[in-house]
Amino acid sequence: MATEAVYFDGETARDNKVVVSLETSGLHFSGERVPAQIWNLPGLTAIDPPHMGHPLRLSHESQAGARLSIRNDTFTQELLIAAPHLKGGFHPKRALRLFLWIGGGLTILAGLIYLTLNFAPQRLAVLLPDGWSKRVGEQMEASLVQNAKVCQTPDGDRALAAMLANLADGTPYMPPLRVRIYDIPIMNAFALPGGFIVLTRGLLREASDPGEVAGVLAHEIGHVAHHHPEAQMIRIAGMQVLISVATGTSGGNNASSLAGLAAILKSSRDAEREADAYAVGMLSAARVDPMALKTFFEKILKEEGKSAGSAFSNLGTVFSTHPVTTERIKQIKPLPADVALKPPLSDEQWKDLKAICG
Amino acid sequence: MADSLGNAGEHIRLEYVPRAGLGRLAIVNFLLNVVTLTIYRFWAKTNVRKHIWSCVHINGQPLEYTGRGIELFKGALIVFGLFVLPFVLVATFINIALGPEHPALFALYGLLYLLIFLLWGAALYRARRYQLSRTLWRGIRGTLVGSSMIYSLTYFGAMLARGMSLGWTTPVLNTVLQEQIIGDMRFGDLAFKFKGRAGPLYPTYALCWLLSLVAVVVFAFLFGAEVVALFGAEVQKVFDDIFKPDSEPTSDQIWTASTVIGILVFSFLAMFLVVPMLWAIYSAKELSTFATYTRAGHATFKLNATAGSLISLVLVNLLILIFTLGIGRPFMQQRLIRYMCDRLEVVGTIDVERIAQSQAALDRSGEGLADAFDLGVI
Numbered sequence: 001m002a003t004e005a006v007y008f009d010g011e012t013a014r015d016n017k018v019v020v021s022l023e024t025s026g027l028h029f030s031g032e033r034v035p036a037q038i039w040n041l042p043g044l045t046a047i048d049p050p051h052m053g054h055p056l057r058l059s060h061e062s063q064a065g066a067r068l069s070i071r072n073d074t075f076t077q078e079l080l081i082a083a084p085h086l087k088g089g090f091h092p093k094r095a096l097r098l099f100l101w102i103g104g105g106l107t108i109l110a111g112l113i114y115l116t117l118n119f120a121p122q123r124l125a126v127l128l129p130d131g132w133s134k135r136v137g138e139q140m141e142a143s144l145v146q147n148a149k150v151c152q153t154p155d156g157d158r159a160l161a162a163m164l165a166n167l168a169d170g171t172p173y174m175p176p177l178r179v180r181i182y183d184i185p186i187m188n189a190f191a192l193p194g195g196f197i198v199l200t201r202g203l204l205r206e207a208s209d210p211g212e213v214a215g216v217l218a219h220e221i222g223h224v225a226h227h228h229p230e231a232q233m234i235r236i237a238g239m240q241v242l243i244s245v246a247t248g249t250s251g252g253n254n255a256s257s258l259a260g261l262a263a264i265l266k267s268s269r270d271a272e273r274e275a276d277a278y279a280v281g282m283l284s285a286a287r288v289d290p291m292a293l294k295t296f297f298e299k300i301l302k303e304e305g306k307s308a309g310s311a312f313s314n315l316g317t318v319f320s321t322h323p324v325t326t327e328r329i330k331q332i333k334p335l336p337a338d339v340a341l342k343p344p345l346s347d348e349q350w351k352d353l354k355a356i357c358g
Numbered sequence: 359m360a361d362s363l364g365n366a367g368e369h370i371r372l373e374y375v376p377r378a379g380l381g382r383l384a385i386v387n388f389l390l391n392v393v394t395l396t397i398y399r400f401w402a403k404t405n406v407r408k409h410i411w412s413c414v415h416i417n418g419q420p421l422e423y424t425g426r427g428i429e430l431f432k433g434a435l436i437v438f439g440l441f442v443l444p445f446v447l448v449a450t451f452i453n454i455a456l457g458p459e460h461p462a463l464f465a466l467y468g469l470l471y472l473l474i475f476l477l478w479g480a481a482l483y484r485a486r487r488y489q490l491s492r493t494l495w496r497g498i499r500g501t502l503v504g505s506s507m508i509y510s511l512t513y514f515g516a517m518l519a520r521g522m523s524l525g526w527t528t529p530v531l532n533t534v535l536q537e538q539i540i541g542d543m544r545f546g547d548l549a550f551k552f553k554g555r556a557g558p559l560y561p562t563y564a565l566c567w568l569l570s571l572v573a574v575v576v577f578a579f580l581f582g583a584e585v586v587a588l589f590g591a592e593v594q595k596v597f598d599d600i601f602k603p604d605s606e607p608t609s610d611q612i613w614t615a616s617t618v619i620g621i622l623v624f625s626f627l628a629m630f631l632v633v634p635m636l637w638a639i640y641s642a643k644e645l646s647t648f649a650t651y652t653r654a655g656h657a658t659f660k661l662n663a664t665a666g667s668l669i670s671l672v673l674v675n676l677l678i679l680i681f682t683l684g685i686g687r688p689f690m691q692q693r694l695i696r697y698m699c700d701r702l703e704v705v706g707t708i709d710v711e712r713i714a715q716s717q718a719a720l721d722r723s724g725e726g727l728a729d730a731f732d733l734g735v736i
Binding site for chain 2: 006008009010011012013014015047048049051053054055057065066067069098101102105106109128129132136233234237238240241
């Protein structure tokens with residue numbers, strides 16, 4: 001069958017009337033100004049899916065710029081029977097190519113996320129110059145404690161120093177530390193980049209024994225020794241880079257802090273286990289009873305929920321984002337019976353420490 | 359149809375002939391966007407353009423969109439690699455190494471904003487050029503033949519001048535910018551021309567400027583009064599009483615409270631709805647004036663744009679956006695194109711038969727900057 005159609009050669013905008021016929025070898029067409037030619041059926045592409053009332057527009061691989069526009073629905077039907085690939089819809093080849101591009105993109109993205117969250121931070125943390133992490137730690141401490149005042153009394157400071165010295169006994173290398181107690185009612189403790197450790201008045205209040213404070217301190221020193229806070233800092237920065245790249249611009253603040261929280265949660269379990277192990281090792285070496293830490297963890301477990309959603313919950317704190325679990329508590333075992341235990345502070349010093357916030 | 363009889367050309371008629379399938383496209387695009395973490399958006403955009411372009415019939419022949427998703431994807435990757443990523447890395451490095459308050463960081467941000475402002479026009483120009491070069495009618499494609507950087511500098515200068523003159527240079531600057539971009543526009547070897555003065559736009563501009571000044575003053579006054587009322591002891595007491603548990607407010611109290619809240623809501627609406635609506639009067643005037651200033655061959659253009667129709671176009675699009683959670687975006691684009699097709703008239707004739715293919719080279723990637731700046735080109 002044959003029909004009238006319009007042919008555009010891709011060189012000029014002139015519309016050339018042609019007569020098209022459908023043969024087994026393909027579409028034959030010729031017109032007044034168009035020499036006879038044949039477009040074989042497999043080489044045809046429909047510009048858009050055929051639709052009643054719209055012309056069927058065809059191009060052919062042999063003539064990239066040329067177009068044939070057919071406005072005859074019955075002819076179109078016949079052509080579609082002879083060349084069903086023109087119906088459009090699903091193109092396996094094109095879908096595969098798209099799948100590969102997007103799949104490749106997503107794989108690279110997943111790789112980058114893994115690199116940024118899990119692989120790079122802990123390795124880079126060790127390389128970070130001290131000056132950098134100290135500056136960041138100082139700023140983080142300032143923003144975390146807000147306007148809370150530092151608890152300081154000469155006797156209390158001496159007691160804190162004594163506790164640190166007692167803990168260091170038996171541990172060959174102590175990282176440089178700066179431990180401060182803040183007048184904050186919520187029970188909390190955290191380690192920041194640069195060896196800054198923060199304890200709260202609430203924590204001192206809840207502790208009924210110097211061994212409990214020593215245990216928490218040892219846990220935080222464990223974080224410092226393992227460079228966890230620095231790793232966290234790099235993780236958050238990396239996450240922000242990823243988000244900036246993904247969203248195209250300098251990134252939304254909400255999104256990045258959310259992602260920061262997610263990054264912290266993600267990393268916490270292993271880090272907590274490492275810090276716990278370090279704490280138990282340190283306490284054992286110093287012959288301080290690790291069961292006090294266990295007691296304190298059990299106390300926290302009971303208290304849990306009260307401190308949830310506290311002011312610190314969005315910034316890597318020990319108790320709100322790294323919940324104490326029964327599994328963690330089980331890992332803490334008593335020292336052998338023949339070890340002579342040593343109290344981390346004398347009764348006098350313990351009183352002084354308890355009174356440091358007035 | 360004209361042929362070799364020496365006829366001056368054809369009359370041009372635009373028509374939007376809708377085709378089924380846009381809704382399905384919108385849903386499929388949305389789902390694939392979710393699955394691919396929005397990487398599919400480049401292909402989604404392309405598919406929507408293919409559909410909408412094919413519904414624009416000019417003298418019975420539909421437009422054809424030949425762009426490909428991969429070109430947009432590459433464009434975005436190039437901008438990420440050359441622009442976004444280096445900046446973010448340097449900023450992060452400075453942040454950690456030198457601290458967030460270091461002057462180097464401020465300098466970097468300053469540089470970034472300067473670059474964005476400098477390249478804003480280029481992003482618009484390049485996006486327009488990409489779209490034109492991927493738009494075929496009767497097998498012939500369009501293009502912009504000028505330099506995107508020159509346009510960008512003009513655009514940057516215009517932004518500065520606009521700010522310094524409190525907006526009053528807007529009609530002149532818009533005319534200059536339009537002259538530049540339309541003057542660069544080609545369909546095949548057919549050149550578009552733009553010639554006209556900004557003077558006729560000024561009465562409408564002055565009207566809109568003054569009206570919005572009045573609106574802002576009224577808004578500020580209402581807002582100020584509102585603040586005074588809210589912090590006044592009387593109103594405070596009313597609110598306290600109402601929000602007390604198991605309170606039984608009197609009708610007087612409810613009246614006071616709802617008046618206070620009503621004025622607050624109204625003054626915000628005034629700011630965010632009324633002022634842009636006022637400016638629709640100017641937009642309509644500018645669009646229709648610019649159409650009459652535009653020539654192609656022996657034809658000029660006439661655009662029947664009115665403030666009311668622009669407002670309803672934008673408002674309905676806004677409602678579509680809100681109520682479909684963005685899934686209906688293709689329909690917003692369709693409404694925009696349809697608006698132009700329905701209201702644009704070509705007066706005179708164009709010798710279409712003589713138009714030869716454009717010889718301009720084709721960009722291999724497109725719209726990277728526009729995507730990075732989120733310019734929302736169709």
